[in-house]
Amino acid sequence: MSTIKKIKNLKEFSTANDRFEGAHLLCPGCAHSIIVRELMNCTDDNLVIASNTGCLEVSTAVYPYTSWDTSWIHIGFENAATAASGAEAMYKARKKKGTLKDPDAPVKFVAFGGDGSTFDIGFQWMSGAFERGHDFTYICLDNENYANTGGQRSSSTPVGASTSTAPAGRISYGKKQKKKDIVAIMAAHGAPYVAQLAPNKWKSMVKGFQKALDTEGPCFINTVSACTTEWKFDPKDTISITDLATDSLMFPVYEIINGTELNILYRPKNIIPVEEYLAAQGRYKHLFKPENRHVIDAIQKDIDEKWEYLQRREEAKV
Amino acid sequence: MVNESKSVKEFISLEKTELLDWDEVNQGVLLESFNSLNQNPAFLKQEERDYAQTNSYAASVADWRAVKPVYNRDICIDCQNCWVFCPDTSIVSRDKVMIGIDYHHCKGCGVCVEVCPTNPKSLLMFVEREDVDEALSKWPEKKKKSKGEEK
Amino acid sequence: MAEKIDLPEVVVWDGNFAAANALRQAQVDVVSAYPITPSTPIVEGYGKFVSDGYVDGEFVMVESEHAAMSGCVGASAAGGRVATATSSQGFALMVEVLYQASGMRLPIVLCVVNRALASPLNVRGDHGDMYLGRDSGWIQFDAYNAQEAYDLTLCAFKIGEDHSVRLPVMVHQDGFITSHTAQNVYPLSDDDAYGFVGKFKEMDEMLDFTRPVTYGAQTEEDWHYEHKAKQHKALIDSRSVIDKVFEEFEKKTGRKYNRVESYMMDDAEVAIVALGTTVETARLVAKQIREEKGIKAGVVSPRVFRPFPFDDIRDALKNTKAVACFDRSSPGGALGMLYNEVSGALMTLDKMPIMTNYIYGLGGRDLTTQSITEVYEELAKNAKDGKRSGKVQQFLSLRGPKMEYFE
Numbered sequence: 001m002s003t004i005k006k007i008k009n010l011k012e013f014s015t016a017n018d019r020f021e022g023a024h025l026l027c028p029g030c031a032h033s034i035i036v037r038e039l040m041n042c043t044d045d046n047l048v049i050a051s052n053t054g055c056l057e058v059s060t061a062v063y064p065y066t067s068w069d070t071s072w073i074h075i076g077f078e079n080a081a082t083a084a085s086g087a088e089a090m091y092k093a094r095k096k097k098g099t100l101k102d103p104d105a106p107v108k109f110v111a112f113g114g115d116g117s118t119f120d121i122g123f124q125w126m127s128g129a130f131e132r133g134h135d136f137t138y139i140c141l142d143n144e145n146y147a148n149t150g151g152q153r154s155s156s157t158p159v160g161a162s163t164s165t166a167p168a169g170r171i172s173y174g175k176k177q178k179k180k181d182i183v184a185i186m187a188a189h190g191a192p193y194v195a196q197l198a199p200n201k202w203k204s205m206v207k208g209f210q211k212a213l214d215t216e217g218p219c220f221i222n223t224v225s226a227c228t229t230e231w232k233f234d235p236k237d238t239i240s241i242t243d244l245a246t247d248s249l250m251f252p253v254y255e256i257i258n259g260t261e262l263n264i265l266y267r268p269k270n271i272i273p274v275e276e277y278l279a280a281q282g283r284y285k286h287l288f289k290p291e292n293r294h295v296i297d298a299i300q301k302d303i304d305e306k307w308e309y310l311q312r313r314e315e316a317k318v
Numbered sequence: 319m320v321n322e323s324k325s326v327k328e329f330i331s332l333e334k335t336e337l338l339d340w341d342e343v344n345q346g347v348l349l350e351s352f353n354s355l356n357q358n359p360a361f362l363k364q365e366e367r368d369y370a371q372t373n374s375y376a377a378s379v380a381d382w383r384a385v386k387p388v389y390n391r392d393i394c395i396d397c398q399n400c401w402v403f404c405p406d407t408s409i410v411s412r413d414k415v416m417i418g419i420d421y422h423h424c425k426g427c428g429v430c431v432e433v434c435p436t437n438p439k440s441l442l443m444f445v446e447r448e449d450v451d452e453a454l455s456k457w458p459e460k461k462k463k464s465k466g467e468e469k
Numbered sequence: 470m471a472e473k474i475d476l477p478e479v480v481v482w483d484g485n486f487a488a489a490n491a492l493r494q495a496q497v498d499v500v501s502a503y504p505i506t507p508s509t510p511i512v513e514g515y516g517k518f519v520s521d522g523y524v525d526g527e528f529v530m531v532e533s534e535h536a537a538m539s540g541c542v543g544a545s546a547a548g549g550r551v552a553t554a555t556s557s558q559g560f561a562l563m564v565e566v567l568y569q570a571s572g573m574r575l576p577i578v579l580c581v582v583n584r585a586l587a588s589p590l591n592v593r594g595d596h597g598d599m600y601l602g603r604d605s606g607w608i609q610f611d612a613y614n615a616q617e618a619y620d621l622t623l624c625a626f627k628i629g630e631d632h633s634v635r636l637p638v639m640v641h642q643d644g645f646i647t648s649h650t651a652q653n654v655y656p657l658s659d660d661d662a663y664g665f666v667g668k669f670k671e672m673d674e675m676l677d678f679t680r681p682v683t684y685g686a687q688t689e690e691d692w693h694y695e696h697k698a699k700q701h702k703a704l705i706d707s708r709s710v711i712d713k714v715f716e717e718f719e720k721k722t723g724r725k726y727n728r729v730e731s732y733m734m735d736d737a738e739v740a741i742v743a744l745g746t747t748v749e750t751a752r753l754v755a756k757q758i759r760e761e762k763g764i765k766a767g768v769v770s771p772r773v774f775r776p777f778p779f780d781d782i783r784d785a786l787k788n789t790k791a792v793a794c795f796d797r798s799s800p801g802g803a804l805g806m807l808y809n810e811v812s813g814a815l816m817t818l819d820k821m822p823i824m825t826n827y828i829y830g831l832g833g834r835d836l837t838t839q840s841i842t843e844v845y846e847e848l849a850k851n852a853k854d855g856k857r858s859g860k861v862q863q864f865l866s867l868r869g870p871k872m873e874y875f876e
Contacts, residue, residue, distance in 0.1 A: 073542075094548070355680065358678065
């Protein structure tokens, strides 16, 4: 039985009672908490949340304070997906045995991880949980680096970005390797619902979250989380940078249902050149040197090809 | 502010948190969110909840700010943009109507000002020590769009 | 409803199958596991129980041992009875989660089938994995045979889940020598076993929505020390619950477990301290050498080596003249754990016995009664001379020139 609550517009959405409290330690302007709030407000169900080590975990559960109004667990860097798996299995076992305190209370299991834990160190754990088919939703808060420890590169860091372990320098333009296509990888696991969502497009994010929570089985959502500290922009610009990310199609917003139905959820009225997005962040400023301009061209080319691919796949319904 | 719960006597700065002895800390580093809960917190407003002292809601990050947002009720159209995009659960809205800023938890990031669509904006940043009424009296006029200027 | 199995009074089980049956009878809610030699049959046996309808709980076959323990932690925090099994490399892989589990004070039972750690790769019985987990903050038992593996696993649930304890518990058994050796075991009936372990009593469960809890917080330098001290105290204090449960178990079965087992120690002048199957071999030799050579030999073995049985070890050995500590783990440039910890306890005596350390049995190398006999004879000589005849540390049954260190 579906427990999705109808949210027609932002005014209606604003009547939700926040279950993510302030006085956490995230940087002013951090998009992580915007995303977490959109998730926790999109449903009234009880939530059991697991978090990998990372900015979110380290800022919301530092003894003696917790910012979570629902049960929450952090074990280590890799294993939020497995913590959620274990909790979900316990729920199933106790439901079968009739030992739950409130067996009719709706509950959803959610795991959060940054890109570092999702794309890299925790990949196996997430992959295993998806293969086993646990009923949970995995949300990646993608700020394209190991932000918690000072901005080291991850396999989510895009080409040309400068990070502390692959910095731009005299002979290097930053990261050379392409970003892993995590959405495609998770769709290939046979997950019933995967998506890439953005917090500025709150309506499609909320709808996507709701769909994932409501879909039985493991669902994966990658979310673009603009990082004021490591992307190097003013904290007040988090949403406008995210606007540039979605309007340049650096971060296309789309979903894949049952591995075959791809729907593009945001079509920019005017697609802006990626150069505008790159120019707004300190981590890309070295690309504007004449010797690095070819990298910007390569980035634009990849974006164009990806957008073309998404549109074709949406049309072909495969 | 309307979202203040009676369970918190004083919103103390994180810095001033009292240090406990080994026999006073929670077993297993466990943290509780509430003292008591008679229903799912999703159905309770913040002011209706019995927060535990170990909930970060009971703490204050006001001392993080160098600048603060000031809210102008007269201009606001209750669009709720600021509410949805606040990273610190510091925009207080009740029954689709904007109430104001929770200054215990606001870090002064300025996102709310940027996403405010009105002209002039209904939220503006002022230095921390500025008196709110003073700030309201200094509110700018509507900005005229010159030809070719982007919105 | 899970079906029961009508067990006869005595069965022929190896250590692995004994552990698997204990898990079945305890009615574990979630077993989150991964296979590794020589513990694999525990997981296979349990999997067969599941597929034949003898288990009500969930059986989650995860993708690595680290995930196995992570799943156990998530399940235990959610609230319920949790267990798993592993060995060696798998144990090593899950080590960080072992510390996380105990730090969060979550009851979990881990059956460890002791096997050597690579490199070189070896699947045989050795205590390398056991020694790796010493400081992980778990209560740790050692079983010397299949009966004990079965009994101690049942006790482990009752002890770890006690609300005044709330700690994870390991039950060790020797790889292959115990785990794969068919032995007589006297099991409890399904009803008696579950009745002894009892129904799981929830505490701080994530699935209690009337009381949301946060697990796994970070502690800065202002807080960490107090939390770890509190955890240490919990381990030390668990001794009284362990003793109580062992007493209850004796009433139920007639089998008495002690935190330190003493064999022929009343008048012993020399003693061997050991863990695992070596204990039974040493007991055999001690009895023999008393009859044949008149050496007053005894055997002391920790049954519960975490929390370390400081007082009981000292009491057991206080009247001896020479003690040999046997360590079945690659010493890595130092003396063995049993030597270090037992010596540490005995240092509080007015007169310490002469202490020696024997490294043996690595990677499944057999330890013969002949070797033990020779050790007792060396101990008798040390006792008579009032000093060590050789160096402190020796390697038993090592091919090549004699290896000994420290004097």
